[in-house]
Amino acid sequence: MTTINDIAKLAEVSRSTVSRYLNSNGYVSEEAKKRIMKVIEETGYMPSQSAKSLRTKKTGVIGVILPKISTETASRVVSGINKVLQQNDYQMLLTTTSQEHKKEIEFIRLLQSRNVDGILLLATNTEKPLIDAIGNATVPIVALGQDIPTISSVIYPDYLATGEMIEYMIQKGYQHIGFIGVEEYDPAVGIERKRAFVDTLTKHQLKVNKDWIMQGDFSIESGYNSMKSIINSGSDRPDAVFAVTDQIAVGAMQFLKEQQIQIPNDIAIAATGASRLAQYIEPSLTVIDFLNEEAGAIAAELLIEELTGTKAIKKIIHDYRLLVRNSV
Amino acid sequence: MTTINDIAKLAEVSRSTVSRYLNSNGYVSEEAKKRIMKVIEETGYMPSQSAKSLRTKKTGVIGVILPKISTETASRVVSGINKVLQQNDYQMLLTTTSQEHKKEIEFIRLLQSRNVDGILLLATNTEKPLIDAIGNATVPIVALGQDIPTISSVIYPDYLATGEMIEYMIQKGYQHIGFIGVEEYDPAVGIERKRAFVDTLTKHQLKVNKDWIMQGDFSIESGYNSMKSIINSGSDRPDAVFAVTDQIAVGAMQFLKEQQIQIPNDIAIAATGASRLAQYIEPSLTVIDFLNEEAGAIAAELLIEELTGTKAIKKIIHDYRLLVRNSV
DNA sequence: CTGAAAGCGCTTACAG
DNA sequence: CTGAAAGCGCTTACAG
Secondary structure, three states: OOOHHHHHHHHOOOHHHHHHHHHOOOOOOHHHHHHHHHHHHHHOOOOOHHHHHHHHOOOOEEEEEEOOOOOHHHHHHHHHHHHHHHHOOOEEEEEEOOOOHHHHHHHHHHHHHOOOOEEEEEOOOOOHHHHHHHHHOOOOEEEEOOOOOOOOEEEOOHHHHHHHHHHHHHHOOOOOEEEEEEOOOOHHHHHHHHHHHHHHHHHOOOOOOHHHEEEEOOOHHHHHHHHHHHHOOOOOOOOEEEEOOHHHHHHHHHHHHHOOOOOOOOOEEEEEOOOHHHHHOOOOOEEEEOOHHHHHHHHHHHHHHHHOOOOOOOEEEOOOEEEOOOOO | OOOHHHHHHHHOOOHHHHHHHHHOOOOOOHHHHHHHHHHHHHHOOOOOHHHHHHHHOOOOEEEEEEOOOOOHHHHHHHHHHHHHHHHOOOEEEEEEOOOOHHHHHHHHHHHHHOOOOEEEEEOOOOOHHHHHHHHHOOOOEEEEOOOOOOOOEEEOOHHHHHHHHHHHHHHOOOOOEEEEEEOOOOHHHHHHHHHHHHHHHHHOOOOOOHHHEEEEOOOHHHHHHHHHHHHOOOOOOOOEEEEOOHHHHHHHHHHHHHOOOOOOOOOEEEEEOOOHHHHHOOOOOEEEEOOHHHHHHHHHHHHHHHHOOOOOOOEEEOOOEEEOOOOO
16 A cells, blocks of 8 residues: 555655645645655555544544434435535444434444544434433534534424424314324424424314324334224324324325225324425325425534534524425 | 553553453453453543554445435445444445446545445446446445446346336236336446346337337436326327336326326336335335345445455345236 | 564654 | 654564
8 A cells, every 4th residue: 555655755755745745734845746746646645544533633524323224304314414524525424223222322432432523413312321421422413303402403393393283284174183203202203292282282272182192103104003093092083183203194194095084084194204205195295394404414514613613502493394285 | 532551551551451452362361351441441441443443454444335315225225234234343434426427436535545444336337437446446345236347246136127027017918118217327227127128028029119218317307207208209108117216107107197197007107116105105106126225235244255355256136026016 | 461662654843 | 845753542473
């Protein structure tokens, strides 16, 4: 392998000079420059990043921790992150927890031992062990999807957007609205969205029927089963159901279709998540779009800011929009 | 930051001993072991990977090059890769070319300067510059999705599977079959699938109608536009169309639905790609499933094999299955 | 069973 | 404008 020493020898300069040339700092005479350029060209030399980072303590690598890669939401976020990182000459080290919480902590440590310059955490909880691990970290961490008090976070407006969607459903005339959520260790998805649901119904003096409130787990199957439970619960049927993710909604719709229950005439469905599946399913799904790709990009920008100086903790409530389609 | 020197001092041994302990090679007395363990525990020490790789020339990082992260096919492949890599204590450095070919070459170089131990390439072409870049690489590269002659490759059975699907369509009674493909710089998707289409029709003495053969670009829109062109081509309508990806098929179906053309009664649709979208769209799409996650896992295993000895070039024709649903 | 020494490929003051 | 020297945090023969 060609090293900086080889280049120095071939170009008849010292390796300090080559280094200066490579990093464009300090003076290098035009002549030296030319010789170095030529030699680098000929040899195809590329500096060793390992050696460089050992000296500079910078790797140009950002660690990304996410629960699961193979959901459309996740892949959009990653796409946004990647775009910004690439523009700023950072590389992305991707780790996935397969939805196991403790792994978030493990990866925070692991990524640091890999000397990443910063970490982007798509958090699914805000429990103490995680907060502690973040506190002990020596590199900047930016959270996406949860508000983690101690660090900069890009937060989805879960409460606000869900509230608006429920308002929309009520305006459309639905009075008996059900809800399929997820476990509450996840504050953003599990608690906030449910709270908005309950608050909005209450505000309109509509009944919150426990038989119509289910807890799934992000999967299509759990949406299917939750809807089944709602329909078979013994109480009257709701005339509309809100699902906290589009995956859950797709499962719920599947069950309704099997039962020949018309959407939206018999039961309307709305959800969070602007996947292509939600768009092309029939009827097309009315959803909250959290503009995930953009959110990923913003989180990446926030992290890069912290890397280049700013130490302030920023909280960004991300934008959203309602995509009104045919399921409500 | 705690380094191996700090640990050595605190545990009252030399750093060689600490290193031996960390890598479990060479002898370390029980007593020394205990002291070292304790100190590491207390300090939360993690060895610097940069320093380690500078010495050992191994980083434990695998570079992955893919055209686009936000397609379901890609994210499944990545998921499979990630699983195997994680099991083997490798990390994944992810780069995306945004479908720009030259970037594949750029990234092969870039990843090497990052001292990755190996590269997994989801190739979209097999042109000379790429082959050359691969030839010049100093680390093992495994290709997925294209047969790259000089290196181990996991290849989708494009010709075989497409042929079987066309056979299936013919058996179902369709005689006027159209085709929506992609550009031919991509041998696997652009050439092989088309060749299978033409050969199978020819074998059954069916006419290959040029007006029914379109070229899209992997996007839903291009599927939409291609189907539009087929319908408006002036010649008779086909009674079935095969699309080389499910995305393209979804666009094509969209157009047919807008025109009130019944699927599959008026025109049947089949495609390659087992996305959830293909599954839940109506009618559900009959597709070839290339088991992408498994393919990713196999490619990763192949690469790890090469990393640990075996230098033989292996070609693996991956498995596939037909998912017969309601669109044909 | 253990430690001293050399070296991996860089960068960075410093002296000239 | 340029080079010699030190050092980043590890591992690895080698000698004991």
